[in-house]
Amino acid sequence: MKVVKEEIGRLLNQPISAYTLKNDNGMEITCLDYGCIISAIKVPDRNGHIENIVLGFDQLDDYRKWSLYFGNVIGRVAGRIKGAEFELNSKTYVLPNNENRNHLHGGERGFHNVVWKAKMIQIEGTAGVQFSYFSPDDEEGYPGNLHVKVTYLLTNQNELVISYHGTTDEDTLLNLTNHSYFNLSGNMKRDILEHSLTLNSSSFLELDSEFIPTGSFLNVDQTPFDFRNGRMLKDGVLSSHPQNKLVGSGYDHPFILNGDHPICLMDHESGRCLTVATDQAAVVLYTGNQIPSGFSIQGVKSRKYLGVCLETQGLPDAIHHTHFPSIVLKKGDEYHAKTTYTFSVMK
Ligand code: G6D
Numbered sequence: 368m369k370v371v372k373e374e375i376g377r378l379l380n381q382p383i384s385a386y387t388l389k390n391d392n393g394m395e396i397t398c399l400d401y402g403c404i405i406s407a408i409k410v411p412d413r414n415g416h417i418e419n420i421v422l423g424f425d426q427l428d429d430y431r432k433w434s435l436y437f438g439n440v441i442g443r444v445a446g447r448i449k450g451a452e453f454e455l456n457s458k459t460y461v462l463p464n465n466e467n468r469n470h471l472h473g474g475e476r477g478f479h480n481v482v483w484k485a486k487m488i489q490i491e492g493t494a495g496v497q498f499s500y501f502s503p504d505d506e507e508g509y510p511g512n513l514h515v516k517v518t519y520l521l522t523n524q525n526e527l528v529i530s531y532h533g534t535t536d537e538d539t540l541l542n543l544t545n546h547s548y549f550n551l552s553g554n555m556k557r558d559i560l561e562h563s564l565t566l567n568s569s570s571f572l573e574l575d576s577e578f579i580p581t582g583s584f585l586n587v588d589q590t591p592f593d594f595r596n597g598r599m600l601k602d603g604v605l606s607s608h609p610q611n612k613l614v615g616s617g618y619d620h621p622f623i624l625n626g627d628h629p630i631c632l633m634d635h636e637s638g639r640c641l642t643v644a645t646d647q648a649a650v651v652l653y654t655g656n657q658i659p660s661g662f663s664i665q666g667v668k669s670r671k672y673l674g675v676c677l678e679t680q681g682l683p684d685a686i687h688h689t690h691f692p693s694i695v696l697k698k699g700d701e702y703h704a705k706t707t708y709t710f711s712v713m714k
Contacts, residue, residue, distance in 0.1 A: 446683025548674025
């Protein structure tokens, strides 16, 4: 197990470093102190070929140029907040409307777009990095001086364990996630439409025309949203279901997780499997419907469906829906969240 640090350039007038975690099986993860980006995850296929299985750029500037949140941590609040404002303790807070009239993924200067402090971790059987950031009161319009930590740990069981921790000196909102786009074919040889997903969820959130939850929970029964027995992601592209069509032919939806059943993504051709276990209430399944053409990602032409996101988190726009689990972090409380991504191969 080892951690290697390398300075790779400058952004926001600060030096940016990449941290590469390696375990004893040849698995590697590279992450950046800019936005806690996971820029590469290299794992074997069924023939032992180790290839990258996440979308990431070789050039640092491309992350800012084509901000699609490749690999980024997202916060203070993942997802959209309707009207870019919310009320808390009888006070209204106005946030930047960085997507039409709504607030998306913590705003332009969200946690994806700041430089984090990094501390390398090397303890028996794991290698990792702990990123920390101080978000001052009123940063992007949110109340409270907030201390956040995001820790990536790689184990010799080919697990990436991501844990989040936050404290605040004033009631605020906090709903963090990681926005990696997975493509298990390896080096983006194919898109993700032939990937199959098993997800134990019996309901998902209905979205309106601005991709904001309406507040309704839709039953997955007899729809392309039923992943309980496994389903190919292409079903959402071929579907005539209005919610699949709404988001650009695919999925871009929060699914409510039933208990602690792991999520399982598989690519049958390579044999690679990703199992996701989380303590979060929901996962946003996003099949990269908005990835534009016109640029290249590690030499591969960008295009729709080149990666799939499994963004474990609280429910988007929860602050405007009292029947959603709360994402309020109260003064003096601690925010904890943990998601484990385990990589394996089918024989
Ligand atoms: C699009 O609607 C999707 C979001 O869910 C995603 O996070 C973003 O692209 C990158 O806005």
